[in-house]
Each structure stands twice: as C-alpha cells, then as structure tokens.
Amino acid sequence: MRKTTFVLLIIAALFAAGIVSPAVSAAGTADGKDVLIEDGEYVLIGETGLNFSKFADGGYTSLMGNKDASPIDISNPSSVSISLFNQPGEYFRSMDNSNIVMGMSCFVISKDDTRYGCTLEFVDKDGNSLGSSLTTLIGKTPEIYLQGKPGYSYDVITSSGSKRYIIPRTPDYNGNFKIEITNLPSLDSAQTHTITAEPVSDFWNEGSISFSIRVEAKTINVKMSVELPADAKTGIFASGDVIKLKGSIENFKDADPAITNVYLYITGRNLDANGVSLETKAPVIDGNAGTFTGPVELKITEKEATWEYLWENTGEFEPGTYTIYAVAALDGRQLFGQGKVLENGLTPASTELYLSDKSIHVKFAEENGGTFTQGDVVYSYWSARGSPDEVRWYIIGPNFLETGFEEKFSLYTADQKKGENAPQGVWGFVYDRYFSETMDPGNYYLVYQHPGHNREFDVFPDNTGNGYFSALDTTFGESASLAGRPSSNCAEALRQLIDNILCDDLCVITDLTIEAPWISVEQVDNLAIGDKLKIKGKTNYA
Template sequence: EHLGFQINTNMYSAVDGSKRGNYIAGPNTYTAADPYFLNETMSTTITKVSNYTVATWTTYGVPFGTGKYLYFNSTSGVYSKEATGVPTTAPGVNDTWSIGYDVLTTGTAAPIAATDGYITLKVKDSNGATYSKLKVGTLDAPADVSLLGVFVNNQPYYFGTADLSTGVGYWVTDATDFNNQYLYPVGTYTAWAESTLNKMKDNYKNAGADYTGKTVSAAGTITLVSDSVKIEANKDSVVRSKSFSVTVTGKPSTTYYVWVKNTNTMDSGYDSQPPMININQEKVYSDDANAAGISGTHAIGDYQYENGGGDTIWSNVAAATTSTFNKTRYYASIQTSTSGTRTIEFVTNNWTKAQKYTIRVENRFPNGSLYTSASASVKSDEVDVNVEKGAVTIVAAGDQSYYLGEEIKFSGTNTESYKTYLFISGPNLPQQGGQIQGTNPRSDGAPGVTDGVANTFKVIDVNGDNTWSWKWGTSTVALDAGTYTIYAVSQPRSAASNNLANAAFGTVSIIIKKPFVSATASQSTVAQGDKIFITGTAEGNPTGVKIWILGKNYPTDATGVKDETVNTDASFSYEVTQQTTKTLYPGQYFVVVQHPMQNNVFDVRPVVEGTKTYVKNMQLNTAGVSTGTNVFTLLGAGSLQGSDAAEALVQGINDPNVDDTYTKLQFLVEVPVIRIDPIGDKHVGDKFTITAATNLAVDDEILVQVYSSSFKPTQKSQSGEFSGATGTVKVAKGDSGMNKISFDVDSSTFKPDEYIVTEEAILQVATGTALFNVLEGAAPTAAPTVVVTTAAPVTAVPTTIATAVPTPIPTTKSPGYGALIAL
C-alpha cells in the first residue's frame, strides 16, 4: 500500500505587515496591503540617516540572490521596496528597520522549501522506533523522503507529493531491503505532525505539556497487515433454518470471491440445497439472477479458482432445478472495508441438506490475472460449518384428558423451521388429517388438510428461542368423545402416503370427554329462614350453569331461575339465602342444575312473553319462527305445578336436538322447631346441661334464658329478686337426624323455685320452652360405709350469668305458684 500524509494548515493565516517574528504559509502572490514575509533577526535603530547606504545594508548579511527582494519595515508603519532593495525613502532618525523576504508574483518563491520547512512528521512503529524517512514513490523505484522540516505550502498538503488519482508519491509500505525482506513489519503505526516554527513546540505549552491541536496534531494510526486472507465462521454448527456468518480478513478495500465449495452434486431441491448467501448485504455482490445459466453473463461466477483446472465458481456450486435464482445465491464477490474485514451472512431452511459445508474465500493478484499466470499470487482460505437437521416437539398441558368445551394448550419446540403446522387425526377423521383450526375437523377442507398448502393447516410462528404454543378452544368444535392425535410438523405436510418423511414432526395423543355436571345440597332438610347451598362441578369450561328450583307455586317469577358462574377449577356454589327460605312454604322442592355443554349456550331456557313465562327449546323452531318452541308453561295460566314442572323440564333438556345436560336433586323445607329435652328437678348448687333438638342449621345462634317463675313486678316497699342464667349458643351437628342445642347451667346462686327455660333462634322464627324445679339442700347421697373426715368443698364460680340475691326483709318463706303446683 502506498500511503500519503495530509497536513491541515488552517492554523496558519496572513497577518498584518507590521507584525514580526512569524512565517506565514500562503499563496505566491504579493499585495502591498497584505504582504507575506519571513522576518530576519537583523534589525537596527537608525541614528544618522547619512550612514546608511545600500552597501551598509548588504554588509549586514542580507542573503541577496536571484529572485529575492529586500523588504523594509519600520515601526512607524512606513515601508518601501525596490527591485534592487534600495529604499526610496530615507530612513528617519531613531526609526527601527527590519529586513525580510518578500514573496512576489515574479521570481522564485521564498522561503526555499528544501531548507525552510516548519512541519515535522513523526511515524512510530509498534516496536517504538521512530522513522526520519519513508520510502515514497513506486514499488519499482521508491525514494527516501525525509519526514523532517516539511514545507507545507498547499491545502490540503500530501506528504511525498502523493497523487490521489495516480497513487504516485505514496508511502510504499511493501518496500523491501537488500535481502528482499519487508522494511516495514506488520503492526500498527502511529503518525502525527509537529510545528517547529520559531521553536513553537518548545515554547507554546499547555500546562507544561505539548499543546495538541496547536503545536502537535492528534495522532492517527495505520495498521499494516500481512498480504494474506483469512475466513472464520461465528458457529461451528447450526441447525437448519438458522443463519450463520463468516468473516473475511484480508487487504483493505480489496475484492475477494466467496462460495460454498464443491456443492455441484446438489440440485437445490428438498434436502439437496446448500446454505445461501443472504441478499442485500453491504459490499456483497451477486450475479444477476435473471442471467443465471446463460453463458458469459455471470461475471462473478466465471472466476476460475485455484487448482480447479480451469473450472469456475459457477460450475462448482449447486444446480437450480426449480429456480435459477438459487444458483446465484451460493457465491458472491465481496469488498473488504478500509480495515480489511467483511462479514457475510448465510441462511439455511428446511430444504438445506444436513451435512458439513466448506466456505472458501479466494482471489488472484494482481486482479484479473489468469489462473495460468505463473506470476499471479493467489490468496485463499477455507472454513467448515456443519448444518444439522432440526426437530419438532409437541406437548399438551395437563393430564392429556379434557372435556369438550375446555381450552387445551399445545406447546413445543421447533428447531427445523420458523413456522409450525398442526393438524388432527382420530376416529373417522380424514386419513391425511383434519383441520384442527376449523369447527368441524370431520369435514372442513377438501375434507382435511392438503399436502403442501399451508393455509389448510393451523400455522404457528416459532419464537426466537425455538419455542411455540397455541391454545385450542374446543367449545365450538364438532367432535365426539374419544382419543385423538395432534401432529406438529416443520412443513405443511399431511399424514397421507409418505409425506411426513421429508419433514420433522412430533405428535401427542389426547382424550376428549363429554362434559357433565354434578351437584349436591348442603342439607336434605332446611328450616325456614335457614340458608342452603347447591354446590357441584361443571366440567367442559362453561361460563355458568342454570339453577332451577321448582315447588308449590314456586318460582313466583322468571327471576327465580338463577344463573351461577362456574369457577376456573370447574366448581360452582349457589346460595339459597335465609331471606328466600323464610318465605318458602314448607314442603318438597325440586332442583335441576342445567349445563350448556361445549357450545356454552342454554338451549332450554325461560322466556317471558306477556303475562306468561314459557320454558322454550331454542333448537326447535316452527315454520317462519326462529324464537324456539314452547316446552311447557312455567308461570301464568296453564302452568305446571311443582313436580310436574320439574319432570317436564328434564324431558325438555333430554330432547335429541338439545346438547345441554343436567343433574337433579331435592330438599325439604320445614317449619323451624326447638324441642327442649326434659330437665328434671335440680338442687341448689347443681351443675347440669340443658339440651334440645332442632331442625335449624348448624351454627345458627340460639338465645337461651333460664329465669325464676316468681320473677315479677314488685311494690316499692319490696326488693326485687332475680335468680337464673342467660346466654347465646350455636346449634351443633346432631347424630339422630336432628341437630342439637346445649346450654350449661350452674345453680350455685339459684334460690329454690320453679324455673322457666326459653330457647329462641336469633335470625329464624323458632322457640322452645320447658320448666324445672330447683330444690333446697343438696341432692340425696348414699350413706358412706366408712366414716372419714373430708375438707369442706370449694364451690367453683358458676359460668352462667347470675344476679346476686339481695338481703331480704325477714319473712316466712312461701314458694311461688308454680312451685306449689310442682310440689
């Protein structure tokens, strides 16, 4: 390579003629108003005008010569010039005069370039050696040109008088010594310029350092590389349908040929195609695809490669049986960048044959040399890349068993292509595979998928990490329960004949089941005012179920038929509230839970028309009517009663035209009761439990009150007395068909009397009552067989709420009315 240096001289400009001490680089022209000059150190102060003659000036050593003229500059700004150098005006007393060179339009320009240069170039190699000269010119006859004292007189300036158009005068970087070895070794060279004018670099510093941009230029680098070429791949192996790249490193801005070597036995068909060079890459050139196959029109392909016996790249790459476009994609010419590199991308697809490929780079120098030329120098290199066959996988989320109407997620990987093609096979589906994306895989399509026609398959894009996924909604799919196989294929190939042999594919089997519904009541008997829950499971992913509760004169309007949402886990729960059961007449009620099946539409439903509510079959229509057919009248004149309505409903859902399904159950509504068990006589100080049976629900709250029957209004002269207990308890689960209520009593503070017990439901309408007596003294005990001394028992604090008995006015004890009757 022949290199030149350009010097930026914009920092130098013309100055006023009265300024001294500067050399200004400029054009070889003279104007009186703007002279360009080099000031000499010689100056003098004139004391006697008569003493200064032309001879006196010359004795001071002014270097006169051909084409050089004297220039006189005074501090007063008065100057004059003559061709002979003789002032036309006599100097004034005490004026200071200087002598300098004046650059005129005639004669030889001053200063002399060979001796008066002011820019020094520095070139340092990677070992730290700094050059004072470089070989410049041509390779045949390079000359040593100094880097010191360069006279910059043009803008832009090129070192060595380099000519951009001819290349003459550049640095000959491949110059050799007497042993034919390169003078300039491979490596990175650093170059910069320094100003030596008036010792500017030494005197003009930036905080003590050289002033970059002022006296020292910014450094540039030049990297000399060996005269060779290298090719490297970014991947040793690649799965087909993925891309890879190769990087060529060689001489800067140089043309090379790149091709897939020795692939001429391939025909570019399926599994017989080499990797192709991607289109529209920078400085990567291909022959015109339309000219492929026409002799003499593929200039790049006509390159005769080394050791080919005259064979060309065109004949060394794969043929093109279906498209001449492909053949020109197997080779290219490239141009390296100014740094000597170029990266080329290759693409593969599911037609690329899985094998090892050799990518070759080559060129013959000088460019255009024949392969038979003995003086030609061939530079080449090769790299191997292995292309592997990919694979397609598919899995189904969950346990691979699903109800019609559910959403099924399929996912997998595809390293073979950028799209995955799905179809379904199963009992009585098309042999080549059914269209899984349609509503009727049995008959959609021709029927089924068509081999090679992509839009007859479900096409899914593959992600950058080779994964894919798709959710199949089966709510509108016409399929029977059974076992089915889902195919995931790298190409739109069907299952007929041997089509899948030329593609990568995976399969997964799934079980499709018919949706169903199940339900139970939280209790078979419910007291009025108690809530009851209808809970169950509705498989098949319906959005909801319909709850029908039918009884005597119930429901009272169409809003009595309820819709309940089904949760994502297929469960549902409907609450018949306390307010609702409180108004229900005692008796038997029938419950039908209706499932809409996979189409998620209730085909049998209540429809209000005027003053009547009908249950209609929406799948049956009379002539000219599309609003369904009446099954029976639910509300209004002629409506069916209780059990008859329930039976008519299930028969309507059983219609063959209706796909809905159902489950049925019943519950009994009773009047709430509380039956307190007999308590018997108790003695003061006894601890006992009052129990009761009830049909109220578990956890219903019961207010229990135990109070003396003598508790009544008193006169002002008497003190009022109260003896008893009160509290709230919850209904507990019973073991004999009825639930139970328990209330603990401590009678330590009770006075002998008759006591009334009331138990009343707080939220429901239910009450129970009972009587018992509390007697004086302790309960009789059996006589002990051995007399022993025992400590007085400590009476525990009762747990019941009791009111202390005030000290009464002494009177004769008289039991109340109730106590008398009891006695």
C-alpha cells in the first residue's frame, strides 16, 4: 500500500462519520494527479485522478458488490471515477451505476475474484493469518482477532459460550477489517480448545471455520529454594522467636514471565488448607498479593537472585510441624496455591519447620543448689523460651510475700545472632544481703511466671512492680487474697489461677531455702609446746 494510505483511511473514517463532506483525497486530486493503484490496494470513496492501468485486463472490487453480494467485474478500470452521497449510511452506486450496496468508506480492488473482500479467518493483531491453530502456555492468553467481511456479523463459539461480533466497516491502521475475540476460554490447564466462527447471514458462502488453541506447561531451568537456620531444623526455635528465612532463585532470568518478587505463606496444624500469612494467620487467597507475606525484595546477581526475611513470629502458632512456602510474583500476577504447578512450570519452594512450645525453667548455682543463709546474696536464673517480653517471679514463705519482674532482658548470648540462633532467654534476679536478712529461716516457694502465647500476663499481683504483694488479680474476673494465709496455701492459689483454662500463662515452681547462719570448729588434737596451732571449721555464711 502506498505511504498515503494511513491518511486516506483517517479521511475515510471522517466520511463515514459525516464529519467531512465528500472530496478528493491526498492521493487522487482535482488537478489530475495520476496515482497508480496496486493490486489489492484500498481506495477511498470519492477519490479521483486514480490510475487503474494495472487492471487493464479487468479486476474485481469488494465492499461494492451486486445485490447478490457477488464481486463486480471492472470492465473498463482505467476510466473509473467513484462518487459518494453526502450523507454516510446512504446507498451509493457501483461503477456502472446499475447495482446498489450499503455505503462504505473504502473498498479493495484486485485482479482476481479470490481477493475481493476479507477472507474469513483468525489473525493476530497485525492482521497476519494464524492458520488453523496456535500453541500457548498455561496462563498466557494470546490476542486472537477475527477477520471477515466489513459490516457483517459472525458468531464465535468457545467453551466460554457464544458471542456475536460485527466486523468494523473501516479498516484499522494496517488496512485490516478485524475485531478482537474476547470470549476465549480459560487457559489455566494443559489441554486443547476449539474456537468456531460462523457467519450469521452467509451471503458470501463463506461457511464456518474452526481454530485450535493448544495450552502447554513450559518447563524451564528455574529453581527456587527456602532455607532455615540450623536451630530451626532441630526444633530449638519456639513459637514467638524471631526466625530468619532466606532463599534463592537460580537461573531466574530464564523465567517467562519474569520473576520480580517473592511472597511467603505457611501451612500446618489448625491452619487454612490453602495456607495463611506468616504475620496475621489470615488465609491467603490465590492471586491476591495482599493476603500473603511480602513482597520480599530480591537481591540480584548475574547467576541468581536471593532474598531474606526476618520473621517476627508473634507466637500465635501452636507447637508442631509447619511448611513454609516461597512463591514468585510473576508478570504482575501471583500464581500461588498449595502444591500447584505455576504458569512457567515452577512449583512453590518449601521447607519444614518444627516449633517447640513456649516454656520457662529455673536453675540455681551449683555451689548452693538454692540454699542460702540469712545475709547471703540471693540469686536465681531462668530460661524463658518463646522470647517473652517480661518474666515475673514470686517468693512465698513464712509471713513473706515478695514479687518482682524483669522486662526487655537480653534473649541472646554474646555469640548468638538474632534470627539465626534460637534465643535461650537466660537471665535472672539478684537480691542484696539485706534482703535475706529479713527472711526467716525455712523453705520458700519460688514461682516463675511466663506470659504465654498472648504475650501478656493473665494473672498478676496487686503490686505490679517490685516488692510486697498481698493479693492476686486476673484478666478473667477471678482473684485471691493471700494476706495471713499459710505459704503453701498462697503458692497453691497462684498455681490454680495460672492453670485456669482462661489463662495461657506458664509457670514453674521450685523451692528456695533460707538457713540461720552457723559456724563450727573442728576439735584440735593434742599439741606440744612449740607446735603450730591450726584451727579449722565450717560455716554456711557465704
């Protein structure tokens, strides 16, 4: 087609819309410019000064046909001049002024009757024939157009149903009369689909045509991984600990569509079957990125892309085995799902994680084993698993009720790294000598309290600071007054409140002994005058 065709088509569209009155075009002008018309070229209605010498032996036109819709034979093409009525949509006459068809803005002239009009077929966006079939990938919907006779109606039948299309009366920028098919079937699995196009009124004896779409899963050499710290593989991490997740994507540049982000989700005990967010435990929804954990940014090198995510595990997950998945955000769409094969043949990467339960343990120094003398420094250690924000303790004995707490204590030892090592939460309390001097000799109950899964105490003393307390309160409406009660009774009341079904606090109870100070001297053997006197003895005072 000559270079002026695009301009001519715009003018043609204006004619068809009634915006511009019929006039000569830039190709054929009133001053008699001689424009050679090629075989198969589009010609605007109203053009003059056209040279049809290539059709000296005759030719055919489309869009201007006889009443029976057959093509018109051009008997004298070199002298053709075409006119158009002023109002679009009216009828115009063919070259010999003897037949009438619906008004068009342009037509095709060709040398043989097989080229008139537009052949009914499936084409791409540029008007190139697709033949009888094409192959695509799962999730990749191709652009398919139907080409046909301008102004004519066709029914396109697919597994998604039937839809009627009307071919535009004016060509597109490539000179094609086509319309995009929008009722294609869902291409989410590997199978073959058939599309059929049928003329509504088959004036041109075209008949119906069929087209096949074969859907395949593409296999590529892209490998995703999810890695956990060594402590996570042995079950040392507890629910509530911070855990570093990381992974890599090998040959990620081979992915089609490209991988831009990583999203995470987790499956396991008492969780939604399709998985939940690591942060909120809310069920994930396939294709909805906002329901997943992420996006996690990729660190890209020449050969692979890596990622890291510090999971601030809030402790909402029960003890047990879980599977963590890492999936890719591909082509702006999240192709997720438990065990599903993704559009590019990639399956979600996963790894198993065992979370142990939250717990609290008590320990005394080996040299005293929890036995102290009045006037000694009193100290104890605890190990609180599950990264609690606070630990509280109670010392209960004869006419003695003392409580204390420690918050924001160090969870990690000096050689541990956050997220890479399971925090042991080893800490403790120390009371100065004056403290034990106020304690009567005897046995005392030492109770350590862990806030549990909800990370807050459901049982607490009336003095929420440090020092003497006389009663216990709860978040679930129960309470206990301890003043004047035997120490064993007070310790049991505390234990029963913490064991209440409405409380998720944890506790451990041990004994602490206070002794009165004593000293003993070993008997001295008989000595002669001049012998050295050695006096040996023992004391329980440190």
